[in-house]
Structures are given as C-alpha cells and as structure tokens.
Amino acid sequence: MHKIYILWLRQIKRYLRSRSRIVGALAQPMLYLMALGYGFGAVFQQAGQGSYLTFLTPGVIGMTIIFTSMFSGMEVIWDRQFGFLKETLVAPMPRFNVMLGRTLGGATVATIQALIVLVASLFFGFRPTSWPLLLAAIPCMFLVALLFTALGTAVASGLSDMQGFQLIMNFLVMPLFFFSGAIYPLEGLPRALSLVVSINPLTYGVDAFRGLLINSSHYGLATDIAVLCVATFAFLYMGSRMFERIEA
Amino acid sequence: MIQVRNLSKRFNDLTAVNDISFSVPAGEIFAFLGPNGAGKSTTIKILTTLLRPTAGEVLVNDHNVALKPDEVRRSFGIVFQDPSLDSELTAWENMEIHGVLYDLPKKQRRERIEQLLRLVELWDRKDSVVMTFSGGMRRRLEIARGLLHHPRVLFLDEPTLGLDPQTRNQMWNYLRELNRNEGTTVFFSTHYMDEAERIADRIAIIDHGRIVALGTAAELKQQTNGATLEEAFLALTGSTIREETAGAADHMRAFVRSQMRR
Numbered sequence: 001m002h003k004i005y006i007l008w009l010r011q012i013k014r015y016l017r018s019r020s021r022i023v024g025a026l027a028q029p030m031l032y033l034m035a036l037g038y039g040f041g042a043v044f045q046q047a048g049q050g051s052y053l054t055f056l057t058p059g060v061i062g063m064t065i066i067f068t069s070m071f072s073g074m075e076v077i078w079d080r081q082f083g084f085l086k087e088t089l090v091a092p093m094p095r096f097n098v099m100l101g102r103t104l105g106g107a108t109v110a111t112i113q114a115l116i117v118l119v120a121s122l123f124f125g126f127r128p129t130s131w132p133l134l135l136a137a138i139p140c141m142f143l144v145a146l147l148f149t150a151l152g153t154a155v156a157s158g159l160s161d162m163q164g165f166q167l168i169m170n171f172l173v174m175p176l177f178f179f180s181g182a183i184y185p186l187e188g189l190p191r192a193l194s195l196v197v198s199i200n201p202l203t204y205g206v207d208a209f210r211g212l213l214i215n216s217s218h219y220g221l222a223t224d225i226a227v228l229c230v231a232t233f234a235f236l237y238m239g240s241r242m243f244e245r246i247e248a
Numbered sequence: 249m250i251q252v253r254n255l256s257k258r259f260n261d262l263t264a265v266n267d268i269s270f271s272v273p274a275g276e277i278f279a280f281l282g283p284n285g286a287g288k289s290t291t292i293k294i295l296t297t298l299l300r301p302t303a304g305e306v307l308v309n310d311h312n313v314a315l316k317p318d319e320v321r322r323s324f325g326i327v328f329q330d331p332s333l334d335s336e337l338t339a340w341e342n343m344e345i346h347g348v349l350y351d352l353p354k355k356q357r358r359e360r361i362e363q364l365l366r367l368v369e370l371w372d373r374k375d376s377v378v379m380t381f382s383g384g385m386r387r388r389l390e391i392a393r394g395l396l397h398h399p400r401v402l403f404l405d406e407p408t409l410g411l412d413p414q415t416r417n418q419m420w421n422y423l424r425e426l427n428r429n430e431g432t433t434v435f436f437s438t439h440y441m442d443e444a445e446r447i448a449d450r451i452a453i454i455d456h457g458r459i460v461a462l463g464t465a466a467e468l469k470q471q472t473n474g475a476t477l478e479e480a481f482l483a484l485t486g487s488t489i490r491e492e493t494a495g496a497a498d499h500m501r502a503f504v505r506s507q508m509r510r
C-alpha cells in the first residue's frame with residue numbers, strides 16, 4: 001500500500017513542480033470556453049437549446065480530463081527515455097501495483113486540472129443546477145480520469161519512442177474528443193456519427209457530467225456510470241498486461 | 249546464487265548473448281569484463297528481469313527469472329549503466345522512494361539515506377533537484393541508491409564509470425564490507441582491469457556474446473602467459489577496437505543493420 005502511495009505521490013510532486021505544464025494544460029480548455037462558448041452562444045440559443053456555455057462546460061471538463069489523463073498515462077514514454085522506469089520495473093512489487101500507483105497519480109492530476117477548469121467556468125458564467133450534485137460529479141471525474149490514464153499507460157507501454165506520442169495524440173485522442181458529444185448535442189446526429197459516438201467511452205463521461213452538473217443526460221446516469229466502470233476495468237486490465245510485458 | 253545455463257539473447261538478427269553458461273556461488277564477488285558491445289549489460293538485464301531470455305535458463309536466488317520474476321526481484325539490487333533517476337525530484341526524494349519500494353522501515357531508511365548521502369558527499373545537496381546535478385554527482389547518487397537496501401545479490405553495471413577516485417574507493421570499501429558482514433553476492437561489470445583484479449574473486453571475460461575465459465585473475469594470466477590482467481584480456485579478446493558504448497547510436501546501428509538484411 002505504502003509503495004503504491006509513494007508512486008502516486010511522485011506523480012503529484014512532478015505535477016506541482018511543473019508550472020508550465022499546469023498553465024499549458026489549462027490554456028486549451030479556457031480557449032474553448034471563451035471562443036466556442038461565447039461564439040456559438042447566439043446560434044445555439046436561436047435553435048432553442050438554451051445557453052451554449054452551460055451545455056459546453058461539462059464537455060470542456062471532459063476534454064481537460066482526456067487530454068491530461070492520456071498525457072499522464074503516456075509519461076511512461078518519458079520515464080523510459082530518462083531511465084526512471086527501470087527503477088520501478090525491477091522493484092520488489094507486482095508490476096500491476098507499479099502501474100496502479102502511476103495511474104492513480106495521473107488520474108488525480110487530471111481531476112485537479114478538471115476542477116480548476118470547473119471553477120474557472122463559474123467566472124465565465126456557468127451555473128450548475130445543484131451544488132450537492134456538483135460534489136457528486138467529482139468522483140465521477142476521477143473515474144473518467146482513471147479510465148483514460150489507464151488507456152494512456154496501456155498505449156504507451158507498447159511504444160518505445162517519443163514519435164509515437166504525437167501519433168497517439170493525433171489519431172486517438174483528437175478523434176475521441178471530437179466524436180464524443182463534448183461540443184455538440186447527441187440528439188439528431190446522422191446514424192453513422194451516432195454509432196461512432198456511442199462506442200466512445202468519453203461520450204458516457206461527458207454525458208454523466210451533464211447529468212450531474214446541468215441535469216440533462218442522454219443515456220441516463222446509471223447507464224453512463226455502468227459503461228464507465230466496465231471500460232475503466234477493461235483498460236486497467238489491458239494496461240497492466242501491457243505494462244507487465246515492458247522490456248527496458 | 250546465480251546459475252546461467254545456455255543463455256542466449258537475440259535482438260532481431262543480432263545475437264547479443266550467445267549460449268553462455270556460468271554460475272556464481274553465494275558470497276562471491278564476480279566481475280564481468282569485455283569490450284564494448286560484448287553483451288555484459290544485456291546479460292545483467294536478463295539476470296535482473298528487465299529483458300526476457302531468447303533461450304536458456306537463468307536462476308537467481310534459486311528462482312527462474314522468466315517464470316518467477318517477482319521472487320527474483322525480491323533478492324537483488326542493481327546499479328544500472330544508464331541513468332535511472334527521476335531528475336525532477338530531489339536527491340533525498342529519489343532515495344526515499346527507493347527505500348519505500350524496498351520495504352525499509354522508516355527509521356532505518358532515514359539513517360541509511362543520511363549515511364549513504366554522506367558517503368558519496370551529497371548530503372549538502374540532498375534537497376536539490378537532480379536536474380541541477382553534474383554527471384558525476386548523478387552517478388554518485390545512483391550508487392548511493394543502489395546500496396540503500398541490502399539485498400542478497402547486488403548487480404553493478406560499470407558502477408565506477410565517470411566517478412572520481414575518492415568515490416570509487418569509498419564505494420568499493422563499502423561493498424567489501426557488505427560482502428564480508430552480510431555475505432552479499434556482488435556481480436559487477438567494468439572496463440578497469442585493476443578494479444577487477446583487486447576486488448573480484450573470479451572474473452569472466454565475455455566477447456561477442458560468448459564467455460571466452462573464466463577464473464581468478466591469476467588463472468587468467470597463467471592461461472594466456474600474460475604478465476598483467478590487461479595482457480591476458482587483450483590476448484583473449486584481440487586488440488581491434490569495438491563499436492562505442494551501447495547507447496542510442498548502437499541501437500540505431502543494430503536496427504539499421506537488421507532492416508537492411510530483410
């Protein structure tokens with residue numbers, strides 16, 4: 001337990017020490033909130049959908065989480081490059097626990113980033129339907145963060161160089177984000193798009209956030225949480241299998 | 249303590265370790281000598297569960313490295329040839345993480361961390377982030393960290409590379425004491441003949457992935473009629489210069505070579 005904790009703590013310390021990373025990871029969601037939130041506001045309103053900023057905020061929180069968690073998970077590549085990975089790979093503990101410590105750390109970092117964005121959104125004019133439900137959204141954010149950190153770890157465990165990182169960002173993370181309903185409603189989508197969206201775990205994450213923050217969920221909270229839990233376990237399992245196979 | 253039978257390791261087309269067998273009894277200090285690219289690090293990585301063998305059987309502390317990696321990991325410590333510190337953490341934090349991962353109780357952990365950081369003269373810098381350290385200081389920290397827990401077998405892959413003579417002496421004294429007091433088996437690789445001769449009970453000379461000679465320094469000299477270990481070494485391995493250190497460039501070359509053969 002202590003060993004998992006110390007690996008978790010390492011991720012947190014690294015996060016707190018790299019100011020540039022904190023700021024960098026917040027810039028993009030802020031930009032989306034401002035440019036899209038205000039930019040599409042009028043059109044969205046005219047279409048009878050209410051406030052776009054209110055609709056968009058849970059999506060931007062989902063975006064913050066997927067980018068930060070995938071990045072955290074993929075820190076495996078950095079650790080391999082700079083060598084620290086070896087230190088943990090030979091440690092007298094099951095590799096699964098090594099992976100768990102890193103993943104919990106990465107997920108915590110992503111949740112903190114998401115909370116910062118949530119607080120910032122209040123200044124942009126976002127209002128949650130209920131404050132107690134907003135508190136319930138926090139563990140839900142952590143769940144989604146865990147899911148994508150595990151996915152990031154799984155993917156990065158199979159890569160050996162930095163080039164792979166850009167590839168994953170462009171061909172996995174970006175599509176996951178754009179095909180998720182983070183920036184548009186799930187109602188009335190073309191069939192094909194609707195199908196793609198429905199097999200994307202981020203869709204259920206964002207939908208759960210909408211359920212908890214603005215009381216408007218497409219699939220229903222129970223379905224969302226069930227899908228998220230199953231996907232998280234699947235990715236944790238996949239990640240640990242990939243991580244166990246790493247050679248250095 | 250270590251038994252290696254017919255071990256081979258291939259990377260694509262390149263055979264880094266070619267059917268080697270040897271064993272190291274508990275309590276022995278064993279040295280690995282060999283030109284660059286001979287396969288020393290590859291062998292050590294297999295012994296320490298970082299690489300899987302292509303063929304052969306390897307037992308460390310009576311456990312098979314391929315089948316029971318967790319048991320094997322509980323019995324050794326290692327100082328790697330390549331950097332393995334977290335450069336965004338401080339010297340002390342790097343030591344602390346290691347101590348926790350290796351189950352040292354808090355009190356003993358704190359005591360040993362201080363003792364070892366003083367030994368390698370980094371105690372004043374314990375709260376500095378490793379990124380701000382010179383190459384030699386990082387190397388010293390790697391060594392201090394490797395000595396923190398007292399395992400049954402300690403692997404050191406070119407531990408003294410880039411170290412000043414003072415630290416080198418401190419390190420060997422500490423290791424000899426550990427070997428004497430706790431019966432720790434020590435397995436190290438080096439390019440310094442005097443080090444191997446002075447410290448090791450037995451020496452294996454490895455070249456092109458094969459063990460070409462194995463014995464005490466005296467035996468190796470006798471075998472080749474060399475006056476010094478260096479003469480014996482050159483007689484056994486020839487005097488052509490090998491590819492440089494097995495760094496990224498080497499891997500690249502090996503990769504290109506393997507691609508060209510296709």
Ligand SMILES: Nc1ncnc2c1ncn2[C@@H]1O[C@H](COP(=O)(O)OP(=O)(O)OP(=O)(O)O)[C@@H](O)[C@H]1O
Pocket residue numbers: 259262263264282283284285286287288289290291329492493494498499502503
């Ligand atoms: N991951 C890898 N992929 C491909 N080839 C590799 C890999 N690791 C090592 N090799 C090759 O295996 C051979 C043995 O390398 P190794 O690192 O074991 O040598 P070494 O004896 O430790 O040399 P040095 O004294 O330079 O450290 C070299 O030809 C090297 O290029």
Ligand SMILES: [Mg+2]
Pocket residue numbers: 288289290329405494
């Ligand atoms: Mg080497």
